[in-house]
Amino acid sequence: xxxxxxxxxxxxxxxxxxxxxxxxxxxxxxxxxxxxxxxxxxxxxxxxxxxxxxxxxxxxxxxxxxxxxxxxxxxxxxxxxxxxxxxxxxxxxxxxxxxxxxxxxxxxxxxxxxxxxxxxxxxxxxxxxxxxxxxxxxxxxxxxxxxxxxxxxxxxxxxxxxxxxxxxxxxxxxxxxxxxxxxxxxxxxxxxxxxxxxxxxxxxxxxxxxxxxxxxxxxxxxxxxxxxxxxxxxxxxxxxxxxxxxxxxxxxxxxxxxxxxxxxxxxxxxxxxxxxxxxxxxxxxxxxxxxxxxxxxxxxxxxxxxxxxxxxxxxxxxxxxxxxxxxxxxxxxxxxxxxxxxxxxxxxxxxxxxxxxxxxxxxxxxxxxxxxxxxxxxxxxxxxxxxxxxxxxxxxxxxxxxxxxxxxxxxxxxxxxxxxxxxxxxxxxxxxxxxxxxxxxxxxxxxxxxxxxxxxxxxxxxxxxxxxxxxxxxxxxxxxxxxxxxxxxxxxxxxxxxxxxxxxxxxxxxxxxxxxxxxxxxxxxxxxxxxxxxxxxxxxxxxxxxxxxxxxxxxxxxxxxxxxxxxxxxxxxxxxxxxxxxxxxxxxxxxxxxxxxxxxxxxxxxxxxxxxxxxxxxxxxxxxxxxxxxxxxxxxxxxxxxxxxxxxxxxxxxxxxxxxxxxxxxxxxxxxxxxxxxxxxxxxxxxxxxxxxxxxxxxxxxxxxxxxxxxxxxxxxxxxxxxxxxxxxxxxxxxxxxxxxxxxxxxxxxxxxxxxx
Ligand code: BGC
Numbered sequence: 001x002x003x004x005x006x007x008x009x010x011x012x013x014x015x016x017x018x019x020x021x022x023x024x025x026x027x028x029x030x031x032x033x034x035x036x037x038x039x040x041x042x043x044x045x046x047x048x049x050x051x052x053x054x055x056x057x058x059x060x061x062x063x064x065x066x067x068x069x070x071x072x073x074x075x076x077x078x079x080x081x082x083x084x085x086x087x088x089x090x091x092x093x094x095x096x097x098x099x100x101x102x103x104x105x106x107x108x109x110x111x112x113x114x115x116x117x118x119x120x121x122x123x124x125x126x127x128x129x130x131x132x133x134x135x136x137x138x139x140x141x142x143x144x145x146x147x148x149x150x151x152x153x154x155x156x157x158x159x160x161x162x163x164x165x166x167x168x169x170x171x172x173x174x175x176x177x178x179x180x181x182x183x184x185x186x187x188x189x190x191x192x193x194x195x196x197x198x199x200x201x202x203x204x205x206x207x208x209x210x211x212x213x214x215x216x217x218x219x220x221x222x223x224x225x226x227x228x229x230x231x232x233x234x235x236x237x238x239x240x241x242x243x244x245x246x247x248x249x250x251x252x253x254x255x256x257x258x259x260x261x262x263x264x265x266x267x268x269x270x271x272x273x274x275x276x277x278x279x280x281x282x283x284x285x286x287x288x289x290x291x292x293x294x295x296x297x298x299x300x301x302x303x304x305x306x307x308x309x310x311x312x313x314x315x316x317x318x319x320x321x322x323x324x325x326x327x328x329x330x331x332x333x334x335x336x337x338x339x340x341x342x343x344x345x346x347x348x349x350x351x352x353x354x355x356x357x358x359x360x361x362x363x364x365x366x367x368x369x370x371x372x373x374x375x376x377x378x379x380x381x382x383x384x385x386x387x388x389x390x391x392x393x394x395x396x397x398x399x400x401x402x403x404x405x406x407x408x409x410x411x412x413x414x415x416x417x418x419x420x421x422x423x424x425x426x427x428x429x430x431x432x433x434x435x436x437x438x439x440x441x442x443x444x445x446x447x448x449x450x451x452x453x454x455x456x457x458x459x460x461x462x463x464x465x466x467x468x469x470x471x472x473x474x475x476x477x478x479x480x481x482x483x484x485x486x487x488x489x490x491x492x493x494x495x496x497x498x499x500x501x502x503x504x505x506x507x508x509x510x511x512x513x514x515x516x517x518x519x520x521x522x523x524x525x526x527x528x529x530x531x532x533x534x535x536x537x538x539x540x541x542x543x544x545x546x547x548x549x550x551x552x553x554x555x556x557x558x559x560x561x562x563x564x565x566x567x568x569x570x571x572x573x574x575x576x577x578x579x580x581x582x583x584x585x586x587x588x589x590x591x592x593x594x595x596x597x598x599x600x601x602x603x604x605x606x607x608x609x610x611x612x613x614x615x616x617x618x619x620x621x622x623x624x625x626x627x628x629x630x631x632x633x634x635x636x637x638x639x640x641x642x643x644x645x646x647x648x649x650x651x652x653x654x655x656x657x658x659x660x661x662x663x664x665x666x667x668x669x670x671x672x673x674x675x676x677x678x679x680x681x682x683x684x685x686x687x688x689x690x691x692x693x694x695x696x697x698x699x700x701x702x703x704x705x706x707x708x709x710x711x712x713x714x715x716x717x718x719x720x721x722x723x724x725x726x727x728x729x730x731x732x733x734x735x736x737x738x739x740x741x742x743x744x745x746x747x748x749x750x751x752x753x754x755x756x757x
Pocket of ligand 1: 043044104151230231350
């Protein structure tokens, strides 16, 4: 294939326009005359969903047999870059084998509410965690010369009205919460392609949002790949081309391509815009074609085993009273729940994999002596069945321990619609409470893509969050339940007590087509920790069968400029008697701030494996971004000069070690003073304050102590009180209260000096 530039130069306008959309559901357009083949794109994100015929994008029709890895809700719980990269690499190899040029994922929208139907496919409520792990996945897949498509760009945080809803988000919140994971995917992951979302952002469809697709993504973040539309996300194709939407998917049968053609002919669209889109598409296509390796082997069984091994490190041990887990092989364990034989391990919609094989928990337990099973409930039923309940309760009385496998049926959460509540089916909630009454040694294993309420949380001794763990779920569950693998997952999202506790409870879903993100930056743990709102399980929580202790938190400096970096190290020791993996979490907490900020935010994490008694030193590098907030005057990241605590935490709520660092800003936020500027703001700006200081001092002392009036006043108003009151006085007050000594002319001169200071 020639270079994209050469090819564009040789094409007719008609040919160029034809490349702007897919040839069908899953392929780009070919131009035989110029030796440009069509290449295939396939979902994504936790496996390969390659459809041959009867294409559809919602998982209705069958695709080829493939391997379903843990969904993002689970893989992110690993907090493990290497693990996630491994998934990416394996999918990359599978794509090479199947001649798929781009895998449509990762999906990295922020989990704004547990109600979003697609949370199972998304990574986290925290943008740093999502961005880091997305980058690892991207690097993994792209190391195999297969592209990814980072989706859904941007602010697609609900399924409700997903194709028409307008996400209304203020600038700071957008930059701090909803964009950084995408930013990392572009800058660190170096993603080959992005997929725009269906929704509008602040009044404009993402598919024609120039600020998003060009100014931010390309000019600011340096993205050099192509942007495709989500399937059917195009509203105005001509505007889309100008805004930076290169490829429309699926093809519109040439309808939109013709509109583009006519717009160029009319002079409404610059042909250069078309050239740019085509060149970008061809650049990525060529990158794949030059490195295509269809002879890459694909061993389904090997990948099935890998999916199980990786999933084991994603399980989160939420509760383990009296060390009820791990089960011992000699114990009589009763497993209750239809999910144990018919597991739910992936979500519904476009990510749905046609699995090469599935290992349920009961499949995985078949060689374990002492294990028995009873159904307990029917997955599809919300109401309990008297017969199934009675059978389960009777059996539970005779077991040493009971494991109830419970969770959300497919109908409760899926792409395409949101949840209305956070409950599990009533039959399962009831069963857990009843079983726990007859057998106090009850453990619950959960299959769900998003948090559930747990009215029974205090009634059971153990809880394992199994999420949607992929097709080898049974192996992963058994490994953790029986201690063959020490659990090391951590929650990538908060589990609130009630739905009503969630930060966007009052506005989630929006009114009509308008969804105002009124909670601002206080999403997930940023809200719960700042408000001290009790939760069921905090972000970052997860237990182990061993214990870890932390010591020797060391910072490379006590004070730094915002242009410097800070090295942080901490020692972690496995003080228990089993090998295990620990997730070290670093948060930054500003002691003071000029804007509303969460009490702490995750700025570093690492996963380390430690043998019993072993210790390791974990190091982190923090930079300006670790301390900064998005300043809406500068339209840039900014650090307020001040003290920040560097906190090593067990989870978002629990600080284990803390050390302060003083960070000095090198950037002054420009302020324009006028007669209505108030003293408080001026007093915080040393240079401006110096200009009016003597005048101010005079005014303050006049208020507090001077003269006859002053004496009378001093009894009622001390100097401190005078100062406190002065804080809110506008500069023009100096004229009003000076008895004619201060004039507007003098004041204006002072203001000029302040503005130049
Ligand atoms: C989904 C995308 C998916 C596409 C193709 C859309 O409905 O939102 O995530 O990649 O379909 O299946």
